[in-house]
Amino acid sequence: MFKLYKCNCINGEGGCVQLYLSIKRILDFVLSLIAIFTLWPVFLIIAIFLKLDSKGPVFFKQKRIGKNKDYFYILKFRTMKIDTPKDMPTHILHNPDLFITKIGRFLRKTSLDELPQIINILKGEMSIIGPRPALWNQYDLISEREQFHANDILPGLTGWAQINGRDELPISEKAKLDEYYRRNMNFVLDSKIFFLTIFSVLLADGVKEGASNDSKICRSDK
Template sequence: MRKYSKIKRIIDFDLTLIATIILMPLIVLLSLMIKFDSKGPILFKQKRIGKNKIPFHIFKFRTMKIETPKDTPTHMLEDPESYITNMGAFLRKTSLDELPQLFNILKGDMSLIGPRPALWNQYDLIEERDKYGANNIEPGLTGWAQVNGRDELPIDVKAQLDGEYVSKRSLTFDFKVLVKTFLRVLKSEGVKEGKISSKER
């Protein structure tokens, strides 16, 4: 497993560096569009839980107005649409808001594939993941739970899927997750805005 982790890190870094170089014109263009669309910074920085539950700051393109409540998942807001900017709606639908996380991967905070990093205050999700060892590996830009429901999943199911990834992870399985991610992004599947019931949390 140690050998796999080393190979995975090399692949993560090489693929991400290539992707960052190729996508840099798009990153610059989106940055300019965000700046002209609404007040506030281009990037959104948020405290998340990394490998071994060590906190780090994740980067995203800002998709919400600066008056949005902090450290609250979008699906937990009463009226999320009122906080999302015009540009933000497009970025979320296409998942382009996640592009700045390429820099998190280059830094070593994240991997291309792994459990999505929980917010520092998502204690229920963190606790559930502890049952499966899902907090002991690098979080990912995408993961097994994301291609099997994403925001639609109850927390216990999400944690179980993260645990399934931990038990099955390999380069072959990572490739499977990556392919399924591209298919879901193309279809804009699994994104859920608006507050969900306590049963679904």
């Protein structure tokens, strides 16, 4: 069983890889189901505060790139006002603080805005661990990942690149880290990423993806 988890996704036997991926999917389903039943009071409290804080929906949906470059809609708690300019990266807004809501600022700092992605994981659109899903128009990252076949696996809530530099990384480095994960994906590495993510969040170091300076994207997080 231990050898199964240590199996390398490229050099390991195909059956071993598929078996681990099957186990990984079962774990994703079970853990996300438990999380939904456990965290529903948190969802409710956040929803109430969001409605009291500003007009607009509780959830924010955004088109992303999934496994095999299939499109899906990622879910987040809305952190920006409904009058925020569309298809514009947050970092190039004239004054982004004018558009981020009070509760939204807290949600971003604590990464709680990412919680609804548990639903994406339950549906099989994402995994707990994997490369962060690229925006549908983040063409540079999609292209770089294609060279390394990193688009061939499920995107994740958190990943190897997110605990090794996050937004500070150039696109090429993110893609290489995604390749490393794809080639070395196993239970030990997944566990390491999971616990390092928790550690980062507790330090308010928010493991998240966003727009880097060399990223050709259009981001609107309303």
